[in-house]
Amino acid sequence: MIYQGKQKIWADYQKEIPDDHWFYVRSCIRQNFFPGAEKMFLEICRGLLKKDFYETEHHTTCGGIAYHCDTIPQETVMTIVARQFALMTEAGYENYVASCITSFGNYIEILETWKEFPELEAKIRELLWKACKREFNKPKYVAHASDLIYKYRNEIAARAKFRLVNRHTGEPLRAVEHIGCHYAKMFPSRSIGGAEYPYVLSGMIEAWGGNVIDYPERRHCCGYGFRQYHVKANRGYSISNTYKKFESMEPYHPDFILTNCPGCPYFMDRWQYVIAETEGKTYGENGYGIPVLTYEELASLVLGYDPWDIGLQLHQVAVEPLLDKLGIEYDPSAKYKGLNRKDIMRPELPGVLRCC
């Protein structure tokens, strides 16, 4: 591997990201499975870095999952998106940031399609007016939330309480980065680093002291496949693709996996559990899995937030082996407690996958 070769490519895909004043829209999947991640995004950007991120309760799903499950026509998804843009316009913002990769891909695809077919944009403006009596300006800038954490990575590093270094060995932690397919595969020029060697997550890992692993199936989809997961009969597709990735990364012994897509961390986390229970195979050390984190979760850990405040108890794969390597102290007895240490029981332990 020639690191300079990648740097050369990265230099071709650097986008100018506005520093401040963002209209923030959430992700359907992440709010369910990683509710702490989005909370921490705003906490870090607003609370810590004092940036302006505006959110309105009136924004909704972008419809991306329904669209990619082929259940709604293109005009419908475009008009839902147009409504989101209208909310942004009404709030007086021009920079639009999406928490979800499917959404991000959806927004970019729609804007590009409108550019190519202006008559379609005109039609959607009419439909939106008809449906909601709203008008919109197109955003000046559309970013994915990981672009912003990437942008702020050095500021985060400057405030970091922990570095991505194994405290027992002093070696940098080995990280696998997994980029959501719709981040760069359709429009490489709208990403950081391009489609082949995306830098958005690698840049964070490097800035915070870790080493990035490049393994053969790095670019392969996590296996979500929309309808291939949402319909139970198709889930063999989903797990088979994830399995392929894990088999490929196994020889590199990654300490953790970092993701920027809503689906990927869920699938890479949960399919490890299913692989363990059905095949008896685990990929971490001592029967554990490989912890899978979102970029906000990793940023929060580095910044010293409590692992249970940021929601790591909602992962199926135990994160404790990673916390131990990082030297982060945590209270095992608090992991599954509610507010004010309210007792709400705890999840059952799986049969094979070792959990805490």
Next chain:
Amino acid sequence: MGKLYDELLKDYRAKEGLKTCINCGTCTAICPAAEFYRYDPRKVMDIVQSRDEDEIEKLLKSDFIWYCGECMSCVTRCPRRNGPGLVIMALRNLSARLGYFTCSEKGRQLYPLTRILTGNILNYGYCVYPDTFKWEDHKESGPVWKWHLEHIEDTMARVGANFKGEGPGVLRKIPRESLDELKSIFDVTGGTERIETVEKFSRAKAGEMGMDMDDYFRETFEHASQGHLNSDGD
């Protein structure tokens, strides 16, 4: 209705996605669906560009077009700037409109998908929502999700979510007037019509198969016949 090919080309995704295919196979080489299903996106492109009406009709009625996972990895690689994934979306859209989707097992899955996803959007404003993401249908979500659902008020509160609450925040309640706007968007853009079309053809198919709609839902949601996966029957 005009020819199927012409209908297909009215779809912007087909316009974007289908230029000229040279059958080089870069799409199939990295396609997650081709990796496990008996599926070859290159052949889809070749059939469509052949403009052979019979073959296109067969395609629209087949399982073949429903194997794609819409990851769009093919779009990155095509040397002719095609988007096989986009063409698949256009084919699926046409298959749904014409009711051809009920002719294949994977196509019939459009019924549960439509019910789940458009239901979530119109009822809650989310594509995925805890109230409808049952552990029983998603055992792979693990004991942690089961626990999370059982104590969702507490687990959500613990991580600072605004579950079903007023105002902004994680999993907040989407205000009624916003849900109403979504509904009227569905009404004016063909979303509602699409739901009705899928419902109508699925009902007819369920009748043909001698099932009520609940059984039909379960059947299409859960059942996978042999022969889809490459490994089947080997």
Next chain:
Amino acid sequence: MKENIVIIGGGIAGLEAAGQLLGLGYKPIIIEKSDRLGGHVADWNCLFPDMTPAKDVVGRLIAGATEANIFLNTEISFVNKLKDSYNIMLSNGISIITKIILVTTGFSVFDASKKEEYGYGVYDQVITNRDLEHWFNTGNDRRIDDCGMNAVGFVHCVGSRDEKAKNPQCSKVCCITAVKQAIELKQKFPETMVYCFYMDLRMFGKKYEDFYIGAQRDYGIRFIRGRVSEVSENIDGRVIVKAEDTLSGKPVKVTLDLLVLMAGMVCNPDSTKVANMISLPIDSDGFLKSRDNVADIIDSPKDGIFYAGACTGPKTVPETLAEARAAALKIHLYNKTMQ
């Protein structure tokens, strides 16, 4: 005193034309940017279809052109159009007034690192056709294991027939070059499995098909019809190649010790520079535009300016030499009509 004739580019086209013009009694001037003559061919080892050593060909051409005025390490700074001639200012301070210019600026090899998914410049074991020729010449490349290799692959059409690489054209010579290099590699390492990944095999030239049959029958080189989609590196540094085996309709993958990218021909930026200086048009394929692509390929649309070789599109060595000869004759006739 005969007319000045300026030849821009000291590759094989420029050398051959100069040799012919000398034979016709002219004293042509060759302007060469680099410090040596022979262009790309001088970097090559053997030439298809008879495995003629490239240095013999280049050596003969240079020997035939020694009487010409040759400026090495020299570029054109600017050109002024005079009434019926051109004033060419060279980077060495010399200026030449001429009525006749022969453009033989040739081609550039496509920068294979632009096909990011193939990993040239990122993965150690990915090299180009040019790198391999260099190794044939010098035996010096740390990426090639002299003790032999398990498996080697060739990727056809790298940066050719590729709209994303902004070059939809076929580069013409890469198919036969891949077959030639595969055979040469197999001669050195008979135990190595060699794969060629192709879309079409364009074996148009004299004895090319024989070459292809030989590669199959005598060397057991495996041809896989499928464009390579992705290359990655495994933990021991070898590369994994993914394509579709389109003849069986299934994805195919293979682990290789070495992957050779057949980088194609693209228009030399120096051609474009020269074209801008003397207002020559560029054709839709990015190469210089001839007066007519069938009957007048060596004529530019401007009187007194001629082309030879790959500045107007990908060409083989014999085609280039034939054009150079034709251009010399054309210049001779043109000069006669001027007088």
Next chain:
Amino acid sequence: MDFGFKISPSSAINLDNVDTVKFEQLHDMEPDVYKCMACGSCTSTCPANRFSGMSMRKVILALQRGKEKDVVSMMRNCMLCGKCTMVCPRGINTRHLILSICRIYREDGK
């Protein structure tokens, strides 16, 4: 625990794992087998192709990919009429090749 679905093996042909011993054996007997360029002349002229899917082109490809089972099942439909030999532009004696394939790949009595 049964989740209702399982991991499926990849359909990709992995050339690293293809066993070519028998194919090399065949090549020793029939050096011309290497010369096939997959033009499909044999298939288009094959009377068995219409009803059985027999394709000499595919047989040769399947041999190289180590898919012996496919070969054996296709070969059952060959009637040894020899039309493919007449049309092969590379002059491969496909009829002879077929007999050799049968000898090598059916030795196990199938």
